[in-house]
Amino acid sequence: MPSDARQKMIQSAVTLLATRGLEGTAFSDVLAHSGAPRGSIYHHFPDGKVQLVEEAVDFAGDAITAAINQLAGEGGDPVEAIHLFVNVMRHVLVSSDFRAGCPVVAVAAESSPDAGEQARLSRTTARVFKDWNAALAAAIESKGVAPKRAQSLATLMIASIEGAVVMCRAQRTTAPLDEVETELEALVAAIV
Amino acid sequence: MPSDARQKMIQSAVTLLATRGLEGTAFSDVLAHSGAPRGSIYHHFPDGKVQLVEEAVDFAGDAITAAINQLAGEGGDPVEAIHLFVNVMRHVLVSSDFRAGCPVVAVAAESSPDAGEQARLSRTTARVFKDWNAALAAAIESKGVAPKRAQSLATLMIASIEGAVVMCRAQRTTAPLDEVETELEALVAAIV
């Protein structure tokens, strides 16, 4: 199955981007990690590295968006959404011994919004952030919070969790993420 | 004055790191941007790029730490510290037309805590985060908040502001930072 190798490359790219960053992840790394045949890169991704990274960011981002939307669809509390989001990140950090962080942030941090090819990547990460925001805001709104407030709370969640992941990786401890989770849960529980 | 060229290189490195990231910033870029003579790099920075980046991160980080400490020393409200921190970041974003973000996060996002030379950079960014945290926590504590709570609030501030900067850069709008500021100020004002 040809799409099998393709999907493997995307998943390997997610892992490697989260660990080594955009510039630090070479095509050959993705090939070695995924075991994909060398000659098939430009067959599956005609636009090269940018396309592969784009699809990797979408794949990782959409997984979280879908999880939040599912939770919200089941009438779940926004506090559970925080827990879900934080747990995903904590697992990535701990299971990699703090070598890996969030692939979306890694790409966003290394992409200038105006630099040629990277503009594409900037747009991709922007879309993921927007999707996360919409999903979280909807979950909060469904509990009776005004749209504007729900929006800013959702932004606070995403920003603080993503920022905490960066701090955790540098400090090699989950403490920042733990502290952010505690504060966010207390804040949201008091509002909804 | 020899230290003049040195300081110029450090300041140029701060700007370029914030704009193009760690791997995206070449030595030649720093030279071109600072106007420093080509042959003087390894004279001023014997350990090469790692040393230059290290000093640039320290320089940028210490400037913010000092500003917060000064504010706290004057008995300033923690809400003012939030305002100060956010304003610095907002100015960087807007004045660069969203090309530049936070240099500390840029380096932190691209440094693996275990990879050879980059371990040094990881330790440097970790120290900056810790300094920011201590300064903000002290300012909050001085208003009668329990140490542990002050600590987690400080972490929430740093994480959310830094995360918001990443989002702002990708989305080319200050909206995330504005929303985070509003939420943080309301939260802290209610506590102190």
Added chain:
DNA sequence: GTCTATACGAAGATAGAC
């Protein structure tokens, strides 16, 4: 101190055979 020239390695992309 500052210069030029260069060694050395890495990575993206392409060409053409199988």
Added chain:
DNA sequence: GTCTATCTTCGTATAGAC
């Protein structure tokens, strides 16, 4: 579809002259 070989570019670092 997949392979190998190669082109081209680029960035760090060093060597040695001025």
